[in-house]
Amino acid sequence: MQDLKPSEIVAELDRYIIGQGKAKRSVAIALRNRWRRRQVPEELRDEIAPKNIILIGPTGVGKTEIARRLSLMTDSPFYKVEASKFTEVGYVGRDVESMVRDLVELTVNAVKQAEQEAVQERARAIAEERMLDLLLPKSGGQEPVKREGGGETALELVAGAGEEHSSTREKLRRMLRDGKLDNRFVDLDLPDRSGPMVEIFSNMGMEEMGINFKDMLGGLLPRNVKRRKIKVPEALKILTQEEAQNLIDMDKVVRTAIAKVEESGIIFLDEIDKIVAKSSGQGPDVSREGVQRDLLPIVEGSSVNTKYGPVRSDHILFIASGAFHAIKPSDLIPELQGRFPIRVELDALGxxxxxxxxxxxxxxxxxxxxxxxxxxxxxxxxxxxxxxxxxxxxxxxxxxxxxxxxxxxxxxxxxxxxxxxxxxxxxxxxxxxxxxxxxxxxxxxxxxxxxxxxxxx
The missing domain is CATH 1.10.8.60 (Helicase, Ruva Protein; domain 3)
Known part of the structure; x- marks a missing residue:
């Protein structure tokens, strides 16, 4: 982000999106301002709020693509959600805080994936040793694995009766790396996922209950494993994944993910015009205005409880969009209007x-x-x-x-x-x-x- 000037951000967007120069300029400035905020003195940094944006225009003119390309360009955590999915707390539907939880969940998974890729070589080396242990058990262990349908054992394949165990292991390692053992099978204990699934439905977020029921039940129930006969390449891949997960520090992953969300997260609120009541009255219009009031503290900046801990939304950039055919942005409740100071009208395409x-x-x-x-x-x-x-x-x-x-x-x-x-x-x-x-x-x-x-x- 340090190297991307607003003009360069617009030029990059031009490679994928035709027209809409005003919208591109606005989002480029908003994105650059996030980097600028991190460079100012710390006592002033927290006082600089993000300049949220409303993109106004019909469907299919590039609103979502602009926001998505921004996140890809800067590797920012990004989550797109339709505002019409939300209902006021007390109605059946999703609560607005769930969008922050979903953004955190996506970011944790992305950081975890990146960390696992960084330790792939170490994980592969450990997995290779585990595979050799399966193929060539030490004395007193289980019998060496045989080829499916019979045949020589791994030990008989690489060495005579008087061969040293260590040199045999090295020969077997070379054969494994050369792919000469790809047709052999090994017995591997894998988690058994065939058991009954327990799903808990609620009109509130699961984290709001104070307990993550799935994790709690998962800790109480015994871990079922099932022994399967798997070919060596597939088994090596499974073992590598297991070791990669063991090598990463999940506490560090969570801290990094939460920091990324709080400092550079982007939430794209599509169809925001659908939560504007056309006239004050009863029925669904009450819920629509309630959604706006529920959105207000999130956009203004508040602490949202997630299963990874509290997450602040003060500096998450919110980009809203809507066609605004029947209503106007000024029909939003005044408090919410004030949290979206930048409004850009996108041109219809011809x-x-x-x-x-x-x-x-x-x-x-x-x-x-x-x-x-x-x-x-x-x-x-x-x-x-x-x-x-x-x-x-x-x-x-x-x-x-x-x-x-x-x-x-x-x-x-x-x-x-x-x-x-x-x-x-x-x-x-x-x-x-x-x-x-x-x-x-x-x-x-x-x-x-x-x-x-x-x-x-």
Whole structure:
């Protein structure tokens, strides 16, 4: 993050997202300010609150993609949640604090995975020794493992009767590394997951009960293991995973994860307009306003209890988004409005943007389909007139039906290339050229039949 200036953040976003310059500038500044905050004197650091953002625009214009790319770019903990999933405490549904718990859980798993990868070499070495113990037990232990269906023991395979045990072990190690024992089986004790599952349902978060019931019951019940006969490569992989878990310090993992969440976490609140009551009244509108009031302390900054301990939300960056068709951001309760000082309106996408989306980003749709068909030995080519025609049809269908933005392109491309994708594995098809005539032949009749296009396009 130290090396990423706001202009460079925007340039990186431009590689994946077409247009929306205002939104990119706003999120780039917000992201850079998080790094700046960590550089100021400590007495002032805690006073600088994150500048949360509301992205206003119809679906399919890039709101979620902007937030997701930001988290990937900076390796920040990121969690996306639809605000419409929440209900006021007391109603059946998820409570708002669960989004912080979910973010912590995801971050703990990510840090744990990174730590395990860092100790893979050590874990592999320990697992190799355990595997050699299984293949060549010490004297007085169990018999050496035999090949499935009979055959020589590992000891008989590598040495004569008078061979030293240590030199035999080294010979067996070389054979293991060379893959000469890949067809052998070993007996391994694995956790038995076939027992009954106990699930506890509640309209409150499990951590709010003060006890993690799953962990408690897991400690009381005996640990069932089941001996299985597994091939050497798979057994070595299982042993390596076990040793990697034993080598990492979970207390350190949890501390690191909580620090990452508190300092650089990003929560993307989609569909925030769905929790705005259209008029004061009864029924679900009461719960909607209640969700806003429940959200307020989380966004303002409070301590959330998780199974890993309390987590502060003071410096988590909240990015909210919504179409705001029927209501306005000013319809949010005043206290919540004040916690989202930056509001950016995203532009609706038209013909020109659709044409660029199809070809310019690094993950452009056209490039994806070319790569997919290349696996079947088919060269797919798109003419410039075909791209323009697809973009024009996408714009027309969005205007005549529901405007779903760039997501319309996915539907059109699937309809357009359905026959090619089905016939591609057949012999004799090596090159397919898509031009404007091809696009019209496949999509024009479908587009003109308005009733049918509402279902298919």
């Amino acid at each position: 013909r020109e943007e659709f044409a660029r989306i199809l070809t310019e980003p690094r993950n452009a749709l056209v490039l994806q389909y070319i790569a997919l068909l290349k696996t079947d030995g088919v060269d797919l080519e798109f003419g410039g007139d075909a791209i323009a025609r697809i973009a024009a049809i996408a714009e027309e269908v969005n205007e005549s039906t529901e405007n779903i933005g760039a997501r319309r392109l996915h539907t059109l491309m699937e309809c357009l290339l359905e026959d090619v994708l089905f016939d591609a594995p057949c012999e004799g098809m090596s090159r397919v050229v898509v031009d404007a005539d091809y696009v019209d032949a496949k999509l024009k009749a479908l587009k003109e039949d308005e009733d049918l296009s509402r279902y298919i396009l």
